Amino acid sequence: MVITDKTLWHSIADVVVVGFGASGAAAAIAAHDNGAGVVLLEKQPADSHFSNSNMSVGMFLSVSDVAAARTYMENLCRVNPELYWTDKETIHAWAEHLSQNKEWLERQGARIRLMANGIGEHDLPGREGIDLYSFRGLGHGLMRFLKKQVATRGIPIMYHTRAERLLTNERREVLGVAARCQDKETNVRASKAAVLCSGGFEYDEEMKLNYLKVYPTYFAGSTSNTGDGIRMAQEVGASLWHMNCCSACFVLKPPDFPIALGPNFKGTKGYLQFLIAEATGNSYCGYIIVDRHGKRYTNEQFKRHTLYYELALYDSRRLEYPRVPSYWIFDRRRIEAGPLPLMFYGPMLHRMYRWSEDNSEEIRKGWIARAETVEEMAGKLGMEVAVLRETVQNYNSCCEHKHDPEFGRPSQALIPLREPPFFAIKLWPGSANTQGGPRRNQKAQVLDAYGNPIPRLYAAGELGSVYGQLYPMGGGNLAECFAFGRIAGEHAARETSNPG
Ligand SMILES: Cc1cc2nc3c(=O)[nH]c(=O)nc-3n(C[C@H](O)[C@H](O)[C@H](O)COP(=O)(O)OP(=O)(O)OC[C@H]3O[C@@H](n4cnc5c(N)ncnc54)[C@H](O)[C@@H]3O)c2cc1C
Structure with a gap:
């Protein structure tokens, strides 16, 4: 001016x-x-x-x-x-x-x-x-x-x-x-x-x-x-x-709070265990990440600051971003391992947001979907039952053989999804800053x-x-x-x- x-x-x-x-x-x-x-x-x-x-x-x-x-x-x-x-x-x-x-x-x-x-x-x-x-x-x-x-x-x-x-x-x-x-x-x-x-x-x-x-x-x-x-x-x-x-990569976004949270995919406890798991590719729980249609597209060991560009894929026939949101799907073992967000990152670190210790409050609110079977989960997420069933079966078979030929997930992170109930939560593109x-x-x-x-x-x-x-x-x-x-x-x- x-x-x-x-x-x-x-x-x-x-x-x-x-x-x-x-x-x-x-x-x-x-x-x-x-x-x-x-x-x-x-x-x-x-x-x-x-x-x-x-x-x-x-x-x-x-x-x-x-x-x-x-x-x-x-x-x-x-x-x-x-x-x-x-x-x-x-x-x-x-x-x-x-x-x-x-x-x-x-x-x-x-x-x-x-x-x-x-x-x-x-x-x-x-x-x-x-x-x-x-x-x-x-x-x-x-x-x-x-x-x-x-x-x-x-x-x-x-x-x-x-x-x-x-x-x-x-x-x-x-x-x-x-x-x-x-x-x-x-x-x-x-x-x-x-x-x-x-x-x-x-x-x-x-x-x-x-x-x-x-x-x-x-x-x-x-x-x-x-x-x-x-x-x-x-x-x-x-x-x-x-x-x-x-x-950027993935974040969790509570509907009642303006700021995003970092996901703790591997169920690590504390910062040191997280760093070790990141460096070694280890995981303490089984999980997969799928697109809106129930298909895996990553080895789930993505680069933290670059995955964002893979999420920007646009489907010009369906007129949608098939990976937005993506879904993080896991079983009882991850829910029992503690809160889904990383506790040392963003609002959780600064105690700006309360997430229940056992994730029960977020399940009750409907942010985390819960299902007894993979087929029931497909229905809850609006996916074709056959597609999600095949995705989980293929993944479990990779875990059995300790080999993920399509995406190359490291063998130490191949932990099967076999312990119901199953859970899923939306993952959004996001991170720290523009x-x-x-x-x-x-x-x-x-x-x-x-x-x-x-x-x-x-x-x-x-x-x-x-x-x-x-x-x-x-x-x-x-x-x-x-x-x-x-x-x-x-x-x-x-x-x-x-x-x-
Ligand atoms: C959870 C999280 C973890 C991160 N961890 C790391 C990390 O470990 N290492 C790293 O390198 N980066 C990290 N980042 C990114 C990094 O923190 C930021 O990019 C960096 O701090 C930005 O600093 P800045 O000074 O540019 O802006 P900011 O720190 O955002 O400061 C901008 C200031 O400007 C003020 N402001 C805005 N508009 C106006 C206005 N109109 N008039 C007056 N004031 C205004 C704001 O209130 C704010 O105080 C992280 C970010 C987040 C969110």
């Missing part, structure tokens, strides 16, 4: 950062440490502030070999020799700055620990250059730490202040942010630059419908992420990227439709993430928040002051 003679400024800072998650905190800290006066605008109230960064498991990537990490990301981003999901300069900045993540955090006193070396999720050259770390106290621990860093520096935070529009002059330079502090309009002048760090569009149904590859897609993070920064950037001419990319938003360059400047930087506008974090179709590895988002938050904050602080 272009300012007029009547525009009033209610407050002023050199750098205005919109959104107080990990990327906003990193941008604010870096801008301050480079000599700028900073203010943070956060739409949630202080006492209930809970971002995706809080919700996260607190794992992040650090790079031990910059050249290898560059190679890995280039491999992930290359469509053909001329076309990349993310340009090489930005990939290089990513690798270079990820290599400083660990040191940047430790220098400020963060308590982190190494989880694994050389761990890129995809088997591509260069993966050996990437290490995984985790924060003590998970996402909460991370945000507690970052909030302390912000407080130590005396950076003011305007909570309960929703940024609504970017304010520009006739030359399209960003001069500030029009916001709403509770119910009061407030214009915050940014004499150097504004940095958008307001997260993705996980809770904007129109954007998800138009931009993601399949609808519905449900997310396990903060309901505050409603694409505000995307609209604000679009208004001043930003180009968008990675809007249809999503590092990746799309305003396109940015290696300096975190937001670019217009012709690839030129929009003057004095920066972005970081999952809002216009550097990740395209393929996500490098769990921990990639927070790593990017730290890296591009710092890049944005440093460059914003180096801008000359604009007289207005």
Whole structure:
């Protein structure tokens, strides 16, 4: 929105950062440490502030070999020799700055620990250059730490202040942010630059419908992420990227709660057992995943951040996504192994949602279908009896022979479904966060439709993430928040002051 003679400024800072998650905190800290006066605008109230960064498991990537990490990301981003999901300069900045993540955090006193070396999720050259770390106290621990860093520096935070529009002059330079502090309009002048760090569009149904590859897609993070920064950037001419990319797989979606839950397919107890089962392919209970018509289509050992694209398959004759919803089918043994959601992920970890210990409440509500026979289950799920019966028979036969010729499920995960009653629950495409938003360059400047930087506008974090179709590895988002938050904050602080 272009300012007029009547525009009033209610407050002023050199750098205005919109959104107080990990990327906003990193941008604010870096801008301050480079000599700028900073203010943070956060739409949630202080006492209930809970971002995706809080919700996260607190794992992040650090790079031990910059050249290898560059190679890995280039491999992930290359469509053909001329076309990349993310340009090489930005990939290089990513690798270079990820290599400083660990040191940047430790220098400020963060308590982190190494989880694994050389761990890129995809088997591509260069993966050996990437290490995984985790924060003590998970996402909460991370945000507690970052909030302390912000407080130590005396950076003011305007909570309960929703940024609504970017304010520009006739030359399209960003001069500030029009916001709403509770119910009061407030214009915050940014004499150097504004940095958008307001997260993705996980809770904007129109954007998800138009931009993601399949609808519905449900997310396990903060309901505050409603694409505000995307609209604000679009208004001043930003180009968008990675809007249809999503590092996602399956989620459970309780009908009476807005946030999705992670499924605990294997009936593991605790985080360690879960990690071991993930690494070894072991399972403690039998289960299969079938499409709407009762057919298996996966070995049920899918890649956590990539399966999403398989769910987007559309049937043009039936006019439907046959894998949306999918059904998770299991027997008595899994129901007795404990709650269906993962207890250390998303709302369950933060005790935002109550799921009964023995799943009985959810069976009573009808979210989990129960049947004495596979044939009865087919009727309850609206599937052809013969199809589901054949699917289960084939699967049980694979278990007997310890060999799954069609899908290649590992033998240690082939546990038969033979102990009635049988149960089923819907699985939806979904996960942690969206990746799309305003396109940015290696300096975190937001670019217009012709690839030129929009003057004095920066972005970081999952809002216009550097990740395209393929996500490098769990921990990639927070790593990017730290890296591009710092890049944005440093460059914003180096801008000359604009007289207005
Ligand atoms: C369950 C779960 C587990 C995850 N685990 C991991 C993990 O272990 N490792 C990893 O790398 N990633 C993980 N992720 C993803 C990661 O947490 C996020 O991508 C990352 O935290 C995003 O940080 P951000 O700063 O970009 O946005 P956020 O942390 O979402 O912060 C955005 C902030 O902007 C505010 N805001 C929004 N609109 C406005 C507005 N108009 N005005 C002012 N403020 C606004 C929001 O209220 C929020 O506080 C996980 C996500 C979830 C949901």
